[in-house]
Amino acid sequence: MESQNFDIVIIGAGISGIGTAVHLQKECPEKSYVILEGRSSMGGTWDLFRYPGIRSDSSMLTMAYSFKPWKSNQTTADGASILNYVKETAVEHNIEKHIRFNQHVSQAEWSSDSATWTITTKTGTQYSCNFLMLCAGYYSYKEGFTPEFKGRDTFEGTIVHPQKWPEYLDYSDKNIIVIGSGATAVTLVPELAKKAKHVVMLQRSPTYMAPMPNVDPFSERLHKILPNKLAYAIRRQRSIWFGHLFYQRTRKKPEKVKQVMIDAVKDMLPADYDVNTHFTPRYNPWDQRVCLVPEGDLFQAISEGTASVVTEHIEKFTKDGILLQSQEELKADIIVTATGLNLEVMGGINFAVDSKPVDFSETVTYKGLMFSGVPNLIYTFGYINASWTLGADLTAEYVCKLLKHMDQTGATQCTPTYSEDAPPASEPWIKDFSSGYMQRSMHLLPKQGSSAPWINTQNYRQDKKIIGRSPIEDESLQFR
Numbered sequence: 001m002e003s004q005n006f007d008i009v010i011i012g013a014g015i016s017g018i019g020t021a022v023h024l025q026k027e028c029p030e031k032s033y034v035i036l037e038g039r040s041s042m043g044g045t046w047d048l049f050r051y052p053g054i055r056s057d058s059s060m061l062t063m064a065y066s067f068k069p070w071k072s073n074q075t076t077a078d079g080a081s082i083l084n085y086v087k088e089t090a091v092e093h094n095i096e097k098h099i100r101f102n103q104h105v106s107q108a109e110w111s112s113d114s115a116t117w118t119i120t121t122k123t124g125t126q127y128s129c130n131f132l133m134l135c136a137g138y139y140s141y142k143e144g145f146t147p148e149f150k151g152r153d154t155f156e157g158t159i160v161h162p163q164k165w166p167e168y169l170d171y172s173d174k175n176i177i178v179i180g181s182g183a184t185a186v187t188l189v190p191e192l193a194k195k196a197k198h199v200v201m202l203q204r205s206p207t208y209m210a211p212m213p214n215v216d217p218f219s220e221r222l223h224k225i226l227p228n229k230l231a232y233a234i235r236r237q238r239s240i241w242f243g244h245l246f247y248q249r250t251r252k253k254p255e256k257v258k259q260v261m262i263d264a265v266k267d268m269l270p271a272d273y274d275v276n277t278h279f280t281p282r283y284n285p286w287d288q289r290v291c292l293v294p295e296g297d298l299f300q301a302i303s304e305g306t307a308s309v310v311t312e313h314i315e316k317f318t319k320d321g322i323l324l325q326s327q328e329e330l331k332a333d334i335i336v337t338a339t340g341l342n343l344e345v346m347g348g349i350n351f352a353v354d355s356k357p358v359d360f361s362e363t364v365t366y367k368g369l370m371f372s373g374v375p376n377l378i379y380t381f382g383y384i385n386a387s388w389t390l391g392a393d394l395t396a397e398y399v400c401k402l403l404k405h406m407d408q409t410g411a412t413q414c415t416p417t418y419s420e421d422a423p424p425a426s427e428p429w430i431k432d433f434s435s436g437y438m439q440r441s442m443h444l445l446p447k448q449g450s451s452a453p454w455i456n457t458q459n460y461r462q463d464k465k466i467i468g469r470s471p472i473e474d475e476s477l478q479f480r
Contacts, residue, residue: 003128006032008403009119010133011347013037013099014044015086016380016392017135019065020399021095026067027400034127035095036119038104039141042090046083048141051165053191054079057183057292061232061239062387065089069232073219075212076294100125108132109352110375115412117376130412133399135380135392136347145340145437151316151323158334162188163341173197175331177322179314180338181207182435183291188338190297193306200330201298201309202322206281207288208261211268211296243386244461247286254284261285268299278309286385288435343441346379364425365446366416366476367467368456369395375415383458384433390460398467405472411479418454418476425449429456453477 008024010017013035024033041047046054056063056076063082064070068089072081090096107120117132144163152159160166162184172195178185181203193199218238222231250257258281265279281288293299301307312324321332351358353374363371368391369378380395382388406414418425429445430438448455452466453476473479 003118003126004034006034006127006129008033008131008133009117009127009129010035010135011105011119011349012044012134012136013042013090013101014135014137015046015063015082015389016137016382016395017044018042018086018090018095019389019392020133020135020380020396021098022065022067022089022093023393023396023400025093025095027397028403031403033098034129035099036103036105036121036127037099037101038136040101042096042099042101043083043086044137046079046086049079049163049165050167051162051184051188052171053187055187055294056082057187057289058387059239059243061236062243063389064236065389066236066393068092069228071228073216073223074214075216076214076292105347105349107350107352110354110377112354112375112413115376131376131378131399131403133378133380134347134349136344138343138345138381139341139437140344140348143342144337145342145440146337147339149314149317151318154319155317155321155332155335156319157321157332159337160334161337161339169334171196171334174333175321176200176334176336177202177330177332178336178338179203179322180336180340181205181291182338182340183289185336185338186291186293186298188336189307190301192336193301193304196306198305199301199307200332201307202314202330203278203309203311204313206277206279206311208258208281208285208290209265209279209293209298210261210290211264211293211299214294240386240390240460244459247385250285257285261290265299268296268303270303273302278311283434287432289384340437343437343444345441345444351377360446361444363446364416364418364454365429365448365456367398367453368448368458368463369398369467370416371446372416372418375413381456383460384430384438385458386460391463394460394463394467402472406479409479413480415478415480416453416476417478418449422454423450425454427455430458433458 008031010020017035055078059075060070060077104122105119106122109118117129119127144161174196176192176196176199178188179202185201189199189201219235262280266275312326315323315325321330323329378399380392382391425447427448428442457463
């Protein structure tokens with residue numbers, strides 16, 4: 001079978017894939033590349049998810065690209081605006097001509113003899129390249145995670161998972177139960193409450209909520225006195241710094257931060273509201289993701305009586321709703337299972353190196369973006385505790401430096417090589433993060449060692465040193 005040949009293949013035309021392509025065009029314009037996208041349109045997450053109210057769950061100052069200012073003063077944005085931003089970036093840099101849509105990659109095989117990756121899609125089309133970049137995110141686009149609920153088939157209403165939201169679902173004047181308390185549920189509940197008869201957020205346990213203004217007064221003032229590009233750069237660095245400072249504070253003074261966060265929620269709710277039951281988590285801040293609540297919209301819906309929170313375990317579904325373990329029954333016309341994502345390791349692609357299948361759980365991560373024993377492969381993985389795009393930008397910048405170095409030295413292959421004399425790498429890919437969607441699949445992900453470069457820091461400021469400023473050549477990266 002004849003392959004289409006390129007210097008670089010990028011898998012995924014979401015926010016990180018498009019951003020990576022821009023970096024390559026700017027820094028390595030001589031390189032030919034193609035973007036393989038499994039769906040019929042670009043945008044990734046922001047094109048796939050269409051549930052009401054979908055919005056960013058981190059600040060747009062850091063979620064936007066470093067090279068393209070986010071023009072709005074709003075700190076969060078709705079999904080449609082983010083999708084338009086990604087598409088606008090692609091148009092401005094003439095990237096769409098490089099995208100091959102409906103090309104879902106199934107296999108990627110490396111040959112050391114030819115220093116070539118051969119990529120095969122489910123349609124049977126093949127592409128070959130010297131360097132492969134995986135920008136496909138980390139969760140399955142097929143379906144979200146839904147636990148087995150006893151009696152599910154007896155419910156006579158409509159059951160919806162947010163990842164497959166029906167385009168014409170009419171929820172006006174309906175009683176709705178949203179199962180979950182993560183970012184999706186926190187987004188859905190206040191939006192559904194605008195039209196629904198009543199919305200219940202049914203959770204097993206509380207999540208940390210962070211009410212925040214959606215317009216930053218500092219940003220507004222800054223743009224009045226400085227050029228837009230400079231103002232954006234300052235705003236972005238300020239947002240990065242504050243995010244890092246807050247996260248570090250949660251690590252060092254968790255109880256103090258916890259109390260501050262709980263008090264902020266209390267201030268948004270009626271004086272007699274049971275915050276201890278419904279909004280006081282059993283874990284420390286940032287052991288799981290913190291949910292942003294722009295303008296306190298969730299708390300406003302609760303205060304107005306259009307939404308409520310129930311903290312209880314589910315016994316079973318009934319024909320009219322959900323029976324709780326307390327034997328209370330919640331009535332519903334629609335049940336939304338906002339119960340999380342299914343992780344998909346390495347895009348669900350079958351990898352092989354010199355005809356030997358790669359089991360990524362047996363590899364060790366190199367700087368959080370390459371893997372021991374796997375040549376010329378970069379995996380873009382952003383931050384769990386900050387914006388995804390921060391990591392994507394940093395990874396793309398590293399790749400450009402790496403490619404330039406390989407051209408200058410005449411190398412065609414670079415392989416992270418974990419020394420046999422080094423202590424066994426036993427740390428999980430993501431440490432100190434207890435969210436179910438990660439824990440369910442952690443055993444499938446690469447391990448990390450105890451020191452750089454064999455670590456996945458999940459710390460932007462550390463990564464700026466390890467990835468951004470350290471030399472390309474080190475004893476752990478073999479060139480040939």
